[in-house]
Structure formats: C-alpha cells, structure tokens
Amino acid sequence: MAKKKKASQQEHKNEKAIALGHDIVSTHPLFEALCHAVYMQYESMPQKDWAYVTSAGVIYVNQDKKGQPNEWAYVIAHCLLHLGLHHHQSKEQQELWNIACDCYITKFLAELKFGQAPKEMSNPLFEAISSEEKLYERFLREGVPDDLKGYSTMPGQVDFVISQNQTGYLYRGNSDFAALFAEGLSKAVQSAIRVAGGVENTLGGTTRVTQAQRAKAWFMSSYPLFGALAADFTIIEDPLICTRMDISVAAIAVETKEIYLNTAVGMTDEEMRFLMAHELLHAGLSHATRRQGRDPYLWNVACDYVINGWLIDMQIGEMPAFGGLYDPALKGLSAESIYDRIVTDIRMYRKLRTFRGQGIGDMIETNPPDFWEGKVGVDLDAFYRRALSQGLSYHMTQERGYLPQGLIEEIRSLAQPPIAWDVALAKWFDRMFQPIEKVRTYTRPSRRQASTPDIARPRWIHQSGEEDGRTFAVLIDTSGSMDRLLLGKALGTIASYSIARDVPFVRVIFCDAVAYDAGYLAPEELLMKVKVRGRGGTVLQPGIQLLEAAQDFPKDGPILIITDGQCDRLAIKRQHAFVLPQGAKLPFVPKGEVFRMK
Secondary structure, rough: OOOHHHHHHHHHHHHHHHHHHHHHHHHOOOOOHHOOEEEEEEEOOOOOOOOOEEEOEEEEEEEEOOOOOOHHHHHHHHHHHHOOOOOOOOOOHHHHHHHHHHHHHHHHHHHHHOOOOOOOOOOOOOOOOOOOOHHHHHHHHHOOOHHHHHOOOOOOOOOEEEEOOHHHOOOOOOOOOOOOOOEEEEEEEEEHHHHHHHOOOOOOOOOOOOOHHOOOOOOHHHHHHHHHHHHOOEOOHHHHHHHHOOOEEEEOOOOOEEEEEOOOOOOHHHHHHHHHHHHHHHOOOHHHOOOOOOOHHHHHHHHOOOHHHHHHOOOOOOOOOOOOOOOOHHOOOHHHHHHHHHHHHHHHHHOOEEEOOOOOOEEEEOOOHHHHHHHOOOHHHHHHHHHHHHHHHHHHHHHOOOOOHHHHHHHHHOOOOOHHHHHHHHHHHHHHHHOOOEEEEEOOOOOOOOOOOOOOOOOEEEEEOOOOOEEEEEEOOOOOOOOOOHHHHHHHHHHHHHHHOOOOOEEEEEEEEOOOEEEOOHHHHHEEEEOOOOOOOOOHHHHHHHHHHOOOOOOOOEEEEEEEOOOOOOOOOOOHHHHHHHEOOOOOOOEEEEEEEE
8 A cells, every 4th residue: 555655656746747847848939839739648658768759749758757847848849849840751761760850859959958858868969960861861871870879768769650540639630730840930039039138038938027127118119308318228126236236226327328226115107217217317418427527426416406307397207205306496507507506515415315325326437537538439428418319309300298498408519519628718718808900000101012102002900009908817737736738738729829819928827835926928938938846735826816916917807727626725806717637626616617628
C-alpha cells in the first residue's frame, strides 16, 4: 500500500513538472499557436524515453520520466518543431531522415537558447547544418556519425511518427502546422522588437503599462508640444534607485536622457502628467545650460516657479502637493528675474522643497559645471530646444490647447541662435556713445579738381565740441586668478570698439589687492599697459570710489568692469556693465548688464 502511494505521488510530481514545462512553451510567442493546435497524452514508457509526436498533432509524454520543467519545455518544443518544420515526409530511409531532423531541431533550439536540453541530449552540436534535406543526403552517402545519433527524445528510436489515418485524431481539425509556425515566427519577431524597445521585459511577456508610461504615451499622442521630448527620454520608476539618489518625487538627468519618478509616492494620473511635463520643460528650455554660474539650487527654484505657473495656466494635470513651488506674485517673470529676487533672501528660500527634496534641485547634473563650454558630438541642448520648437509649431497648427504667451516667447527665443557676447557688448557701446554728427565746412579749402580749380569744395568734419567728455572707464581685475587669454580678448574687443566709436581716451583702473590709477590711455594702448599681478583676492570697490571722486572724469561716464567674479560686493551709482568669463558668477545681484566671454 505504501509503495502504491509513493508511486502515485511520484506520478503526480512528474505530471506537475510536465505541465509547468508545457506552460513555458505555450507562453513563448514562437510556440504559442502550435501549442494550441496539439494534444498531449500521458503514457507509461521506459525510463530512457521522454516523448514522441505524431503527424496528427498528438504528443505522447512519458509520465514515468523524471525531469525538470525546463527540460520538459525543451522536449515539448522539440516535438512541436517536427510539426512546424513539416517533417512528416516519407523517405526511403525514415530513420536517417528522423536523425537529420533531430539534428536540425537541436541546432535551432541551441541558437534560440530555449529551455534546457536533457543530459543525454546536451552534447554540443558543431555541425554546420543548412537544411534537413542536405544532412539526410549526406547520411545516405556517408552514413551517420555516432555523435549525431543522440539528439532524439526517444533514444534509439524515431520520435516523429507519421500517422496512417491523420484525420482520425486531430486536436483541432486539420491544422496547418507550417502556417501556425510561420505565425509564431512573426509574433516572436514582433515581441523581440518590443523587448529591445523596453516595452516588454521578456519574449511573449505581458505588457505592463505604468502610470508614467501612460503619461508619456499621452504626451506623444495627444500633446505635440512635449511629444518629441517625451519620446527621447527613458522613464525610471524604481523606488530603490530613487531612494539611493535622494529623489523624493521626481528628477531629470538631461545629459543621460532619463526621468526618475518615485512610484513609492502615491500619485494620481493627473499628478503624473504634471510631473512629467515639469521635468520635460527643464530640458526643453535649456535650464541646465542657462544657469551660467548661478547657485544650482536657487536657480532650480526659480525655474520651478516659472514652469509650475505655466503648467497651471495650461491646465496640464494637477500639481502635487509635495515639492510644487507656485507663487502668483511671480507670474510673468523670467527665471533669471526670479533668481535675482530670491537671492536677496537666501535663508528663506533654502527651506523650500523641489520635487526632489528640500535644499536640492530636481535637475541632476552628470557633468562638471563648465560642460557647456565645449561639447563634442551631438549637442543635446540644441536637440531639446529644436524638439520643443517643433512641438510648439505642431501644437499651434493643430490647436491642441492653451499656451501662456511667456512660454511661447521663451521657446521662440531659444530657437534662435544666442547673441555672441562681443555683439552684445557692441550694442552697449552704441547706446553709450552715439555717432558724432558730421557737418560740412568751408573753413579750409579742400582739394580742387584740375578742370575747375576756381571752385572750392567742402569737407566733412565732426561737429565741434562733441568729442569732449566722450570717454568711459575700464576697471580691470589684474589678480592672479584672472585668465590672461580671456583678459587679452576682452581688452582687444574693447579697444577696437572704442576706436570705431571715436572714443579718444579711456580711463583705466587696475585692481587686485589695491587700486592703481593708470590715468587716461588711448584705446590702442590698453593691451600694452596691462599686467596681471598675483597678490591675492580682488578688491574692486576702491577703484569705483576713485572714479566717483575723480574731478577729471565725467559724472555720467560709464564704467566697464572686467573680472572673474572673485571680488567684493560692489556699490555702483552710475551706468556700468560687467565682462565675465562664461560660467563665472558675481557674489551679488548685478544691476548692470553682464557680458560672458567664451
């Protein structure tokens, strides 16, 4: 009685393993259609046998054979391939044909990397097999090598039996197994493409659409403004990764094209749309590159105020309560203007929370702060700006929804190439020094034409007195931290613009630890008189005071300050502007224009 019970348990265990193996095969897109067209029958067979299949579509499996589910999956797939590859052909030497078919199937499954070959069938197959027919013809000429005889699921026997009465027992009528196999190949290719694209994790796996994926798909299909940007970013929703990176709700890495969303935080679909649009705007509006030396966190806060205000006006989703920065009083201001406001009260704004957390911005920088100075290869910043600009065109053409005027203007301005610093400086010179009006004079006779020497001709001269007071001051940081090449470039540009605008002399002040008054110099002398001194930190305020107290300097004369930003806080009462290296920042909010040299 005990032996019968033990045998019954073993039989049940074998059937369970066979069923699990069958499930593995039926979920693979290549074999799914074939699996539904055959019937599996349990039989008692010798221990060495696994299974065999008939051309009628019946697979007979050995219920007494012990095997793992992966091994049974391999065996069942082997039998299905006999049907799908149309092996039910009558041959002169049927046994040789069966061996040739077994070898071909073994090669096929090895390349497919499907299941686990049973131990007796696991010897590597090094033969180059182009087809069963050619291998069969070779066996007829040369015989079968011993190492090619061990790949049958019925060792020493044929494992594919051609039924004499094929219509007598078909599981689903007269199935066309070759057509079903072709259908499976098509599904397998499609599934492989979806796996490569990140839509599915495994071949034949069910597609699990998350909140973030639904939001991304919505932008790509229904909101053209963000569609191109959304398509280029990878969504990472792993709470463990977000926790390691200190991401409370969401963040974006522009350089690696990744958006991080912490799914451990319960969010609605509307909140998810808002978050994704928020992060995409950080990329599209070039916030990382526009920082230009500003405090990273405070700049992030300023950008968040602008973005969230626009998204609320556009009614895209719903702003999450955690990390959503919004102030109606800041509506209509640019990120640069908001930044200039909030730096006046850093202590209060340091306590604010972005979508990443308190005291940390949701724009993740993967490169050093000067990465914008020289990029190699694809310019991602230009790509994002172009994607957002094209999205704006599609959005407005198709009238998909309201867009704030400030957002439209910013996208259009970013689509244009930025104005070079020296061009902007030239415009500053044009505002400071209007062209001198020229008048005709007869005070001194000009050249006379030989044909009419008795006719005096006038000449053009500048109107008298307009050159008086036509000057400006250059306050030059000559400390050791200044880059000599950039300093020379700035002075050369200033000198050429001064000469072009009829500025006869420039008041020059050198500053490092103390101020040195070099007096008035002709513009062409600027490069010859400047020396970089290495005497510690720079103090520029004494130079400003010297100019304001000078009796020989015009009260309305503008000041141009060349520095690397490592200076004291300045109080300047007259017109002024700064020339800084790109990426440098001032320790105060500048009231004058800032020109950044590349």
